[in-house]
Amino acid sequence: MSFPFSSVAIVGKYMDENALQQMQSDLTRLAHHLLQQGLHVCVEENTAKFIGYDGFVVTDLDRIGEKSDLVIVMGGDGTMLSVGRALRESAAPLVGINRGRLGFLTDLQTDNMLVELDKILAGEYQIESRMLLQSSVMRGESSIYHTVALNDVVIKSAVRLIELEVHVDGKFVSRQRADGLILSTPTGTTAYALSAGGPIMHPDLDAISIVPISPHTLSYRPVSVPAESTIEVTVVSATDAQINFDGQGQYPLLPGDRIRIARAAQKIQLLHPQSYCYFDMLRNKLNWG
Template sequence: MNLPSDARNSSDPAHRALRFSHVAIVGKYQAPGARNAVDEIAHFLHEQGCDVSLERETALNTGLLQYPALDVSAMGKVCDLALVVGGDGTMLGIGRQLARYGLPLVGINQGRLGFITDVPFEAYREILPPILRGAYQEDARALMAAKVWRDGRCVFEATALNDVVVNRGGVASMIELRVEVDGHFVANQRADGLIIASPTGSTAYALSAGGPLLHPAIGGWVMVPIAPHTLSNRPVVVPEQSEIAVEIVSGKDASVNFDMQSLTSLLHGDRIVVRRSEYALRLLHPVGWSYFDTLRKKLHWNEGT
């Protein structure tokens, strides 16, 4: 049935042409029900007129081989949008890889918290159509680029969206860290470790260690000591242009991890250098989205009032 001309030209998002016509789906394929969820969303996208591809590991592990399977590089080059179906960990893993391509992402939450996968699975049919047609709010999240230097050589490097965490080993003793910001000595800290978190990561490990919540529009990092020996050693927020260097002075079996998804062991004298990455993650939210709505819901504020 043809629509009247006033309806075809309506500014209603439901009647607009697709802004994103080729959509890739990334699923948390290890989770129960993941196959059905990915397949259901893929069918829905076809109904909306989209071409659909699956991230290669998602396709192989769900057995949904009727859709084109793309690796990260191909997704970044040929797709207009990526839907991440899972939790924040799934978004962290794929977001770090796709950020360099400037591909926008929408997170559909099937995890527990969902600070950055904030579209409830049960509501995607109502929320996605306007986004697909260009009615959305965009939210850029800065990434951190980190390197481990040993004897003047870079022995490990990684990017992080949430945090870079220097930890002591399993031995019940503190480690001593020399901390510098932009080449200026800050302090020698004796603690269980140190968290360097982005505003995105301020709701993760840094929050449980007593760090502040940083709005994602704030350009800064927060350094949060883990169980410091000196109680006056408090979290510090520094500008995002800053370069933070952490040197291992003493302690056993220290390590550094990046978004809790990759790690490397450290030796005395190793330096972990963290600076802003040249890439940022593009997150899309429905119109009217508010960071404070997310905090209130996920942190259970105002319950019982």
Template sequence: MKSQFLHVALIGKYQAQGSRSALEHIADFLLTQGCKVALETDTARNTGLTQFPTLDGPAIGAHCDLALVVGGDGTMLGIGRQLARYGVPVVGINQGRLGFITDIAFEDYQASLGPMLRGEFEEDRRWMMQAQVMRQGECVFSATAMNDVVVNRGATSGMVELRVEVDGRFVANQRADGLIIASPTGSTAYALSAGGPLLHPSISGWVLVPIAPHTLSNRPIVLSDSGEVVIELVAGGNASANFDMHSLASLMRGDRIVVRRSAHQMRFLHPKGWSYFDTLRKKLHWNTGGGGTA
């Protein structure tokens, strides 16, 4: 039975040792399954692989049926921000440690990927976040995020004071090292390290997590993602806003970071029988019920 995905793009973490060999093996496997293979432009340039056509992010979105990411969650986040608007589904093959969203181990890719190409998979859709930095009523920076939007104090400065509004209603003025707005996908990233809860990806919500708050009663809170969250920098120098820890905007007093749910979802495909709880158990080394850890 031939693949349901006729044109597949390969995106790799080309800095990783053995990435060229891994990409070649996967590309050859895709060819045996009847797929047409293309390499993402930067992946091809940095690995030196020249035997396949190359496409940039928008071209992958326009022409490919599937994107196959070989690397880690960071690689997935990078391409995910580009592809979400096109609705191209993404599969993650992990090189190294198990990822939360690149969940197929490289050594298992043939056994997992073969049935998926034939239509045997679980689909997992996740909303992206859209953020703007507003300064005196004008947008000075805009970015899309899959994990989180983070407002941080400067490296050499003290706490920042932040005014938080949800759907136009005042919530609180918070003094802390910063504040995280995380999606369910991002709830297992920086937000988790800062003491936030895990959000199941089926929940249409965000978690608002203070970073080292001045007041111990300032706790994380789960919000609906259907509204608007605004963080205003009231006081504090050298503060910045980060979007998936990738894009960076320097902030001035009075700047307002406006976060809304994006119009686009990321489409993740997982092997049949995949469970979010299996991923948590393996990644977080939870007790499996038999006295040991995964």
């Protein structure tokens, strides 16, 4: 599969003006370079305030996918997560330039980003689809909240153990007391789920990982289920329980609430350099020998 890249969008760490200020010179250099290639360039409205040139189109994040064949995200994994969710209805693939900490989702480095981007624009890339999770909170017979996550959906209490009951496709799995529970995509298995002792799953796998956070019963271990599964988690008892997605949004939960999690209909597409190797990335980011 190939993409005719004639229109390219740029999104910086749009929710953080201090971060945008620090990456201003790189953003400006990137925008100038793309314009010099004869491309139509669109810039997210908050990012555009920090690029010293007006030869591009400015738009809000929700409309960028309509105007672009490729979206370049400069920031960290958090920025990629929020942009990926926002553009999930778009066919435009994403490529990341790392200005964060670990950068599991952002392959390019600023010192060689223009060379690598020119290769991608010339068709030298790998394309990869990443699954999303759709979750809804049921209170009684009403659905009161919906979320979409690229990394994970997390159910936990801020102050003490939470008691949860888990069913998969209507079949009882367990009732557990723990600090919480993580429902993770393969993408999210290198995030919070990894810190909680969950497995690393290759992004090509169609699976959802169910990872307890510090369970009171130590024999309760992470389990992965097919991505076609529907997982239902019931809050049995909790104080200050909440659900959050990708660590970027949250909603309060009450005892009796049921959370249904399943694979979302949409996927996002990531572009990697031709030389990209998932295991090389893991070795470098996790300091494996």
